[in-house]
Each structure stands twice: as C-alpha cells, then as structure tokens.
Amino acid sequence: MADIAAHRASPSPFRAWLSRVGQGxxxxxxxxxxxxxxxxxxxxxxxxxxGVWLGFTDTRIGxxxxxxxxxxxxxxxxxxxxxxxxxxxxxxxxGASILKFALGLWLALLLNQNLPFKSFFRAIVLLPWVVPTxxxxxAFWWIFDAQFSVISWALIKLxxxxxxxxxxxxxxxxxxxxxxxxxxxxxxxxxISLLAGLQTIPQSLHEAATLDGATGWQRFRxxxxxxxxxxxxxxxxxxxxxxxxxxxxxxVLTRGGPLNxxxxxxxxxxxxxxxxxxxxxxxxxxxxxxxxxxxxxxxSYFGLQRRKWQQGGGD
Amino acid sequence: MTDHSQAKSGVxxxxxxxxxxxMSYLDNAPRRFLTVxxxxxxxxxxxxxxxxxxxxTAIKPNHQLTDYAHYSPLWVVGPTLxxxxxxxxxxxxxxxLWNTLYVSFCATFISLVTSVFAAYAIERLRFHGSRWVGLGxxxxxxxxxxxxxxxxxLMVFKIGIYDTKLALILTYPTFxxxxxxxxxxxxxxxIPYELEECALVDGASRWQILTKILLPLSVxxxxxxxxxxxxxxxNEFIYALTFIQSSENKTVPVGVLTxxxxxxVYEWGSLMAGALIGSLPxxxxxxxxxxxxxxxxxxxxxx
Numbered sequence: 312m313a314d315i316a317a318h319r320a321s322p323s324p325f326r327a328w329l330s331r332v333g334q335g336x337x338x339x340x341x342x343x344x345x346x347x348x349x350x351x352x353x354x355x356x357x358x359x360x361x362g363v364w365l366g367f368t369d370t371r372i373g374x375x376x377x378x379x380x381x382x383x384x385x386x387x388x389x390x391x392x393x394x395x396x397x398x399x400x401x402x403x404x405x406g407a408s409i410l411k412f413a414l415g416l417w418l419a420l421l422l423n424q425n426l427p428f429k430s431f432f433r434a435i436v437l438l439p440w441v442v443p444t445x446x447x448x449x450a451f452w453w454i455f456d457a458q459f460s461v462i463s464w465a466l467i468k469l470x471x472x473x474x475x476x477x478x479x480x481x482x483x484x485x486x487x488x489x490x491x492x493x494x495x496x497x498x499x500x501x502x503i504s505l506l507a508g509l510q511t512i513p514q515s516l517h518e519a520a521t522l523d524g525a526t527g528w529q530r531f532r533x534x535x536x537x538x539x540x541x542x543x544x545x546x547x548x549x550x551x552x553x554x555x556x557x558x559x560x561x562x563v564l565t566r567g568g569p570l571n572x573x574x575x576x577x578x579x580x581x582x583x584x585x586x587x588x589x590x591x592x593x594x595x596x597x598x599x600x601x602x603x604x605x606x607x608x609x610x611s612y613f614g615l616q617r618r619k620w621q622q623g624g625g626d
Numbered sequence: 627m628t629d630h631s632q633a634k635s636g637v638x639x640x641x642x643x644x645x646x647x648x649m650s651y652l653d654n655a656p657r658r659f660l661t662v663x664x665x666x667x668x669x670x671x672x673x674x675x676x677x678x679x680x681x682x683t684a685i686k687p688n689h690q691l692t693d694y695a696h697y698s699p700l701w702v703v704g705p706t707l708x709x710x711x712x713x714x715x716x717x718x719x720x721x722x723l724w725n726t727l728y729v730s731f732c733a734t735f736i737s738l739v740t741s742v743f744a745a746y747a748i749e750r751l752r753f754h755g756s757r758w759v760g761l762g763x764x765x766x767x768x769x770x771x772x773x774x775x776x777x778x779x780l781m782v783f784k785i786g787i788y789d790t791k792l793a794l795i796l797t798y799p800t801f802x803x804x805x806x807x808x809x810x811x812x813x814x815x816x817i818p819y820e821l822e823e824c825a826l827v828d829g830a831s832r833w834q835i836l837t838k839i840l841l842p843l844s845v846x847x848x849x850x851x852x853x854x855x856x857x858x859x860x861n862e863f864i865y866a867l868t869f870i871q872s873s874e875n876k877t878v879p880v881g882v883l884t885x886x887x888x889x890x891v892y893e894w895g896s897l898m899a900g901a902l903i904g905s906l907p908x909x910x911x912x913x914x915x916x917x918x919x920x921x922x923x924x925x926x927x928x929x
Contacts, residue, residue: 449897453894584779594776600772
C-alpha cells in the first residue's frame, strides 16, 4: 500500500482531478459505463429501433424508403411462405429444444457418475459446441449427401434399408435432418450446464433417500429434478432463444429448401432482405420474431422462477 | 488468488458440501456397463463422429471419396495432402484465416476493455440506477444478431465501412460486450468487498483499486471472458456474410461456404479440409483452457 500512498502524494493536476472524480462514485460510475453504453446504444439499441422503423417502410437496397404503415405486415399476413416459415420455426424450436433437453439431461446424469477419465469425457463432449457452427454444418452437409451419405452406407451395410436416404431433398427428411444437426450442436451446452447444476446437489440427500427406501426414479423425480429446476429454466430459455433465431445451420444445409420446408424466420428475412433487396420486408419478418422472443423471456421470467440472474444479481 | 480461482472452478469439479463417493459402489459391474458406460460411449461416438468424418475426408484422394464399392468410406488408403495444399496455396484461404484472427482479436480486445469498466461501475460503484443498467445489459445479451443484421447492414453502408474488416470489428462487440460484462459482473461480485474498503481507507483512488486490486484478482475471469469472446467472434457468421463482399476480406466460415462451393461440383476434400483447419484454432485454444471455458459457459447461466 506504500506505493499507492506515494502515488497519491504526487500533486499533478490530472491526479487531483482524478481523485475528485473518484470521490463521487455516481459521476465515476457513469464515466466508467460510458464506453460500453455508447457502443451498445449506437450499435444495438439504435439498430433495433431502426429495424422496427424499416419494417414500416419500403426501403430497398440502394433506395431510401418511405413510410408505408403496416403494408409490409399486411402483405406478410397473406404470404403463405411467411406462415410456413413461422410454422417451421416453431416446429424446429420445439422439436430441437425437447430433444436437446432430454438428451442433454441424460448425458449430464451420465457424466455425473463416478467414472474414470471424467474430466477428459467432459472436455471432448463440449467439442461440437466449440467449433464454428458453419464449419460443422458443412460436415453435416456431406454426411447428409444424397448419394454418398455415410449414414445411408452404414444402414445399407447393416441391412436395415435398401436404398440411399434422401436426407435433404425430401421435406420431412430435411426437417428431421436440420433438427438432428441442431440437436447435435446443442446437447453439449445443455449437458455441461446441467452437469454444473448437478454437482451442487449434495450426495448425502441421495444417500438419505436410499436409506428410506426410495427407488432410483423417485430420487431423480423428488431430489434431482426439483433442485435442478432453476438452472433448467435458465439453460432452456437460452437454448430456445438461440434455436428460434438460428440462421447458420439452415443457410448451410438447405437454404430453406426443399419447397421452403426448412425456411426459418431468420433465413426468410435474410433471403428477402439481402439477395432479394427488399430491406423493408426483411426487417418486418425480423421484427415479427420479437413477440415470440419476448413471450419466451417473459415465460421464463414470471412463469418459471424469479431469480437473481434476471436483475443483475447482487442483493 | 489461487484459492479464488479454485472457488470459481470448484463448482465444476467437485460437489459443494460432502466428499463422499456417492453410491455407485452399490451397482454391480454389468449393470453399470449397460446403464452408464454404454450410453456414454454412444454419446461420445455420435458427438465426435462428424469430426472424424471431416478429418478422414480431408486426407482422402478424390477417387476414393465417392467409390464406396471398392473402398470403405470409414478408412483411407494412401492419405494425401492435396486438398490441404490446394487450400493453402491456390485459394485465398490463408487470407481468410488471417482476417478471422485479426477481427476476432480486435473485437475481443475492445469488448474486454469496455466490459471491465462497465462491470466495475455496475457491480462496485453502485451509482444511481446501476441495477437497471445491469438488467439492460442482460437484455442486450438476449437480442439476437438475426434481428439486427438488416439495420446494421444499412448503417455499415452509410458510415462507409461496408466490405471492410472494420465493419466486423465494430459490430461484433454488440454481442460480446453484454456477455463479457455479465460474466465479469459475476466475477467481481465474488471478490470480497473488504479488500476494496481497506484500500479506500488507505487512501487509494478508485482507479488504483481497479488496476492494482480488482484486475489482478480477476485474471481467471478475464481469461474466461477473453477466450469465450474470441470463440464467439471466430464462429460469427451472419454479420460477416452480410457486411463483406470481396473475397480477400472474408472470414473463414463465410469464405469456406461461399468461395469453396462452386457450381455443381462439390470438392468435398477441400471443403472438409477448410472446415477442419478453420476449427483447429478454437479447438486448440479450448483444449488449453477447458476449465475457464466451462466456468464461463456455466457462469453465464448460473448466478
């Protein structure tokens, strides 16, 4: 602490000013917050507002738009592709989230056992989540190839099917395939987060319940699940939000095809706005995602559990 | 500092209260194999197979890639480095690698510096309305890039930074700053306030407290936020796809997808080599900092 005192003794005017500002923590707090606040206001809040505004205009690439009221939304109302994309997005989100939750919880329970090489398993299980989505999606694109799919090859060798599966060319198969690829990438996040929650549950609770004659299922149902539910709520909220707004995986694997069967709202918005040039309409589709996202957030906030993480923690 | 980092990562390594080994000794070996080991091996196989497939395709000679009748697709006879050589010497791939590295590094640096100040202000200075700012930061983290990319594209164009690396360096912090601030807030919260009070009593300024007490103590938190931000930037796709036009400014994910896929002929060998090499930097980074990575991931959802 001696050198701190020495620093303070030096009478440079800058130091004096600094220490004056340092006394008022409100002023200093605003000063410290300034860089982040300016950044987020300019590159996050403003674009968010601009996006909502664009949704009410007929802006195109290279042409300023004029305010046209709800026209974009009216035309989307009668647009069957838009409604198909809404349906696909909901199907994709719900299907993938349920699978991610079930398989992720299972994997977390497995990893929570006493195993040799436990940390090694934990480390490699997280790999799908670490590598760039686009690059792993390209690998899936090759795995789902219509003629040379290794899955088809393996199933034919095993004698389960007799011709190649058309993974991405058939509407049902394409939907299942993109959900499978999304689940593959999402399982590690759910599993590792839930594992961290599982490790905070004291073993003694399980031992006591076993002595009282509880079965494995009862211990899971009445000890593990209730103690894990807060973290499940948070993890699944994140998972749902990220799945709902997914773009990369679809863009790589199908670009929305076949017959728009895998178009999500995000990919449709991109397609209309950037290659299509209709910035206004694209923005309207993006804005149409907001009510869904808000309801998911509010559901987890009010419906599941009021917790510190939602308010900046602390007290 | 050491027992602090233990306390942070302790959550992910050992149980909180008791050290008993659990009741696994009650299970007999065959049952344990069926219910634990076998499912786990299946999980590991499914989760890792795409990487194996990527790697094996990247070194397969072209004639073996589609000839399943004579060669097993799961193995390679006479591996070749042609695809990798093609990628490194005949395409702009090295450029993309450099771009991704440069953009990720700059965006991470900017985000970390602003986040440290913001997190300190919110968590420790507790000025008027800091709680609301904290909530705002959390909500900012939930705003997805797929809503922002259209207005941002318009802004990027108007500012005149369209098709430059600067466009990415300036837009990536929109998702990095909220995340890092949130993570560091949690980290600062776990450092005893008494340390700061002592320093205040001894006459230290807030700046001195931040640089000489808080930051040295939060090195593990800074590493967590740093490598996580770096990985997120490396993986970013939609902004890079929208804001970048010319081949020499593209990042790896965009470049591989838009430049290596040409017309109808998919050159799976070089595609997979591109995916593999593009993944390696983050995987290497990850393998060195697994614990920090896990703690930042779980730290973001815990608290």
